[in-house]
Amino acid sequence: MNMTSEFIMSAALCLAALFFLAVISTTAYSLPRLNRAEQVHAYQTRADSLIRYYAQATPASDLSRGGYIEIAARLHRNQDMPWVLARLDTLMQKPSGDMFWMYPFITVTYAGRHNLPPAYQQRMREMWRTYHPYRGDTENHWAMYYTALYLITQMYPNEPGERWYNGRSSQETFAEAREYLIEWMNIATTIGQGEYDSPDYFGVFVVPMAQLYAWAEEAEMKQRAAMMLEWILADFAVDNLNGLYTGGHSRTYPKQVKEQWDVGSSAFAWLLWGNTPFRPTGEAAILALSGYQPPEIIHNIGADRATPFVHKERKRTRHRIRFSEMKNAPVYKYSYMRKEYALGSTQGGLLQPIQQHTWDLTWSVDDPRGKHNTFFTIHPYSSPTELGMYFAEHLGPITELVVRSKTTYDSPDKWTGGSPHEQVFQHEDALITLCDVPPGTRFPHFAGFFSKDLSRREEDKSGWIFAQGGEALIAFYPLAKYEWQQDPDGDWRLLSKQLKNGGVVQIAPAADYASFEAFKLAVKALPLKTTTKPKPGVRFTSLRGAQMEFTYDETPRVNGVTVDYENWPLFGGPFMHADKGSRKLELRYGKLRRVLDFNTLTISESVGR
Structure with a gap:
């Protein structure tokens, strides 16, 4: 068997396995109860398979296709480096997409910080001087924009304004990004999100928090990101029915308002609970790449629909x-x-x-x-x-x-x-x-x-x-x-x-x-x-x-x-309780209690009698 045949067979087996996972997870009503070890294993299996899906989405011999998420997945698995470098050569020629360029590009930057050649890392750094991304005008735009700036100035902390597209020093940009992100968290935990419960835009709030959780070096910001990520995921968990985001939404699209599965949030439902068919998105892949492990209580809230x-x-x-x-x-x-x-x-x-x-x-x-x-x-x-x-x-x-x-x-x-x-x-x-x-x-x-x-x-x-x-x-x-x-x-x-x-x-x-x-x-x-x-x-x-x-x-x-x-x-x-203005959320399931307290930046968990 030649290498091409081996690759085709390997890819076929991979896709078959993913299809199998998708089929067995498609179940109405409620999932079987899993103990904690089974939950962790099932989640990690799905996370690994999602990363593998993107790492193998394009044959390594095809240098004409493949985006930043596929590059990040291959860097994470340390495979197909010639393909990775060739695709970076192409993609960096004409950057576009503003904050929608920023979040996958910063993902590649951090995923490749240990295995990309120094020359490529320097070229990627230079992009933040020559390309001027637009900040956007929505809540999700700003979350992605400022998270990317926080992380890139964290990586290059002592550079002057002429080294950045906005003309501001690393310290100035880092401080602005940090201030915005903390203020956004304060607003969301006191009077709620503005782009609330959107099946289409849910993922672009998960992404920046997952990136900060994975790569923020400051202990406080890493803790804030972990707590905010859990806050957002719990909000989805309680509103999902077999993976579909139900009820009123801030934003959705004409096709998706009718076919409710065909949205980005379904990818997260599959990843978190396995309660809907496999629908891969790069946003969910970033959560998988982050190393985040959802707590037991979020699994239970999202999976159990036995009692109205x-x-x-x-x-x-x-x-x-x-x-x-x-x-x-x-x-x-x-x-x-x-x-x-x-x-x-x-x-x-x-x-x-x-x-x-x-x-x-x-x-x-x-x-x-x-x-x-x-x-x-x-x-x-x-x-x-x-x-x-x-x-x-x-x-x-x-x-x-x-x-x-x-x-x-x-x-x-x-x-x-x-x-x-x-x-x-x-x-x-x-x-x-x-x-x-x-x-x-x-x-x-x-x-x-x-x-x-x-x-x-x-x-x-x-x-x-x-x-x-x-x-x-x-x-x-x-x-x-x-x-x-x-x-x-x-x-x-x-x-x-x-x-x-x-x-x-x-x-x-x-x-x-x-x-x-x-x-x-x-x-x-x-x-x-x-x-x-x-x-x-x-x-x-x-x-x-x-x-x-x-x-x-x-x-x-x-x-x-x-x-x-x-x-x-x-x-x-x-399952959830938080008062307006409290900055404190209590998650409940059976005797299990978990409290996210943004006043003290602590997560506490207890089991009642």
């Missing part, structure tokens, strides 16, 4: 610069999670520009690839006022500028985005959404997403629409007349052109009812009163007996008690 639970979170909007009395308005998140489904929401309104996802239902499926296992509604809103609230550009061309990259923003058929005319209230697995759209609004309609993957959908003369997705039974009561339209990909759109609008959502597990008909009868028997004049409102008693009252622009009530948004926790539920 309610979970609350407090986040914030990104920085508002116009059209708002508040720089960072609060975001109130609510989730009801169980093994069959997750229903999660935010309160509505303009919480993020362009890509907001206000609420959704996600139901469990055995294999989520290609599936649209979700249900939600939207008022599609487009306005220079929304964009001007968050971006500094002149209002005249601002919509056109945004549409150049976010092509669906100004489309009446879009499935992503927030609206100042939409308000949402959830209690357990019941939800009310209300819209009061002023005349003259650009897109004066309300839409509901009904997936092609629903196993059934029926209209009842009572006004309820009944459906089923997996083991989730769905009931939706529209507040106004509607029509059906089929989207090109086979999904169905409930379209209502009434300005005063909304709907009532009730979800239930199929196991609770003898039949679909029994579920329908139970829902139709529930007390329900709706109105759209003078403004939309609902009084509804849920299947769990909760009396929900919600009128547009008024604070909702449950069982006669007004919802207390003022004391909404940073995290609140059986």
